[in-house]
Amino acid sequence: MSSELKYSNVKNYIDGAWVNSDTNRWLDVYSPLDGKIISQVALSSYEDLDAAVISAKNALKTWSKVPIKERVQIFFKYKTLLEANIAELSALVHEENGKTIDEARAEIEKSIELTEFACSLPQLVQGEVMEVSRGVECRTERVPVGVVASIVPFNFPSMVPNWTIPNALALGNTMIIKPSEVVPLSVTKIAELLKEAGLPKGVFNIVNGDREIVEAICDHPGIDAVSFVGSTKVAKLVYQRSTSHLKRCLALGGAKNHLLVLPDANPGMTASNVFASMSGCAGQRCMAASAMVAVGETDHIIKQLCEEAQKAVVGQHIGAVISKQAKERIERYITEAESQGASILVDGRSPVVKGKEEGYYVGPTIIDYATPDMAVTREEIFGPVLAIIRSKSLEDALKIENDNPYGNAASVFTQSGGAARYVAEHANAGMIGVNIGVPVPREPFSFGGWNESRFGVGDITGKSSIEFWTKLKKTTVKWNPEAGVNWMS
Incomplete structure (x- = not known):
């Protein structure tokens, strides 16, 4: 000692x-x-x-x-x-x-x-x-x-x-x-x-x-x-x-929280909220978004999301993960998804933070064309990694969310009150967000x-x-x- x-x-x-x-x-x-x-x-x-x-x-x-x-x-x-x-x-x-x-x-x-x-x-x-x-x-x-x-x-x-x-x-x-x-x-x-x-x-x-x-x-x-x-x-x-x-x-x-993004969602608000959800606290929170279900034509939103991620400076805007073992585990998920055919839009593996080269850092990572059977979309990663699953309809997107065994949070990004209400009624999670990436209730409302x-x-x-x-x-x-x-x- x-x-x-x-x-x-x-x-x-x-x-x-x-x-x-x-x-x-x-x-x-x-x-x-x-x-x-x-x-x-x-x-x-x-x-x-x-x-x-x-x-x-x-x-x-x-x-x-x-x-x-x-x-x-x-x-x-x-x-x-x-x-x-x-x-x-x-x-x-x-x-x-x-x-x-x-x-x-x-x-x-x-x-x-x-x-x-x-x-x-x-x-x-x-x-x-x-x-x-x-x-x-x-x-x-x-x-x-x-x-x-x-x-x-x-x-x-x-x-x-x-x-x-x-x-x-x-x-x-x-x-x-x-x-x-x-x-x-x-x-x-x-x-x-x-x-x-x-x-x-x-x-x-x-x-x-x-x-x-x-x-x-x-x-x-x-x-x-x-x-x-x-x-x-x-x-x-x-x-x-x-x-x-x-x-x-x-x-x-x-948890494995899903964000459902519809084509009519406000691009700027959606991109900033999704990015904050997946990267805040280096993704080490049970309310972090780690799976995004892109419904229909949402490439314009995904592009803006990637721009948000590329602006973030690791060590300044993105903190460290808890240990060397955690860093290695998170990066294995990314590598495995890539080997299975997913597309790495933003790659946060092995960043270097000047003056803190021995620190445990992973940069924000966005993975597109992931499939529901991949580990990166099924398991809790606990890192700044977002896997995007493509879906043709809101019903298919909700089926993907409902098949998830966890149930902490689910959010929908849309300007349609009807679609928002439909997701709130049918998502299989205890905490629901509408145009909010981290739907944590404020006191006196309870967390669970x-x-x-x-x-x-x-x-x-x-x-x-x-x-x-x-x-x-x-x-x-x-x-x-x-x-x-x-x-x-």
Whole structure:
């Protein structure tokens, strides 16, 4: 463990204190920007997790009894601290994830919006009271689930943790979060800000690690609920393993989002939106467009799309991908599609970023005349690559979209209200866009897909998340004996 690294070794955060892991296993943390090691993170043991669960259980006794209007006061302060520290938080995301500084800042701005929504929860979770019979009253109230765990991915080191932290904690739960082991620095800063905001010790805990600690979270009897964001393969495993231990679980997986482009679409708006969708965050987001279905005569739009891609400067407008292995995997998809007869309109393989020659970069790549059976059109690439499939009709385009096993997002670009409505009604996805390349709902609307993109019930953010992070308690009361006895009492 070197003392010369830019960032100190990443510790666990348990019971309000930074503690060393019980393990001797360490992982180097690389910056995708230049391939240099910037820190090291411990790969924790079951004993580390157990200590965090004990801390969370102890904190739950008092935190769950604090009125929600008092709990959210901490998140008003946390929101202010996010705003005050946006430059440092953005720099951390930029350095450990590789996305551009503007994209990193946008991620923190979204974290601020998520926290702002959590501050509104007292107005959304009021119970109901009704006199259901003479002298008999029924009431409902939302109560915390208990100790919850949040397993988060590498692609949004700050935003995705803030999908779960503010809502789950404001609703009275205590949490253990497991950051991606390749981007552990942002969650460390989040813990510091939560502590500064006044969050009591034990309410929020960090346990770093890899697959071993994920499995331990799924198995641990002291954890009541698990949320997960990552690949579909792992989401399925987490969901199956957690629910087999009778936990509630919401596991979000991968995606293969289709953009349907019709001939009447506005060329400039369509080209810029499609390009932003396929290349933003270097394509490393589950809402990125990676398949475009060109319906009819759309060559004029495709030409303008290629011009947008050719203007982008890698390293300036397009950030790095997460690792050398990811870069190699993405470029294999491109090469394979080319060998199968697809046409490479814009080739982003092996770009050179001056001064960062060892960084992990892939330029925007546009592949035309791909077919639905190619890997580049079927599998999640997680890179700045767009495969174009040609279609003669809107019905054929929707069949291609519907045959996709995932179900996060689908968008249509058109000036026809009828066509837009038809796609919105028939696309097999949980989030639909019309002339929008990344149809992510804004708060209070919730984020969540369908099919192979989500396992479990409900969504992870917005008003729909209340159902996941709480249990509904029902109380029936009768005080007056003169009311007599009926079938209700």
